[in-house]
Amino acid sequence: MHWGGLDSHLKSLQTVYKCRAQLMHNSARQYLQGLASWLPPEAGMFMWTKLEGVVRDADDIIDALKDEQAAVVPGRISHCNGPRPALPCPYVRLSFVMAPEEDIPKGMQHLANFIKKAQTT
Secondary structure (H helix, E strand, O other), rough: OOOOHHHHHHHHHHHHHHHHHHHHHHHHHHHOOEEEEOOOOOOOEEEEEOOOOOOOOOHHHHHHHOOOOOOOOOOOOOOOOOOOOOOOOOOOEEEEOOOOHHHHHHHHHHHHHHHHHHHOO
């Protein structure tokens, strides 16, 4: 791509990302009410989400979430002072740009199912 097409390419990406961010937010409202808290993404490529209730630290659930076919990034990895293993962090970073659109609602449903299972054990 030559530089002349960069502006139109970026505008195209912004449109796609805006749709995906809205889809993730709507999917969270559908599946995660009462299980997590979040703010609708306004910029970037992620929706930061706090897992409520039984999830004290997102690191504790990463492997189990793989079994639910949901991939998340533990929030502690993005701490401004670097990872802080001594401090529990219930936040996860959810990417709305990497997954195909049709997988976003499924991923949110899988995350919700996992949290619900964890609450009953």
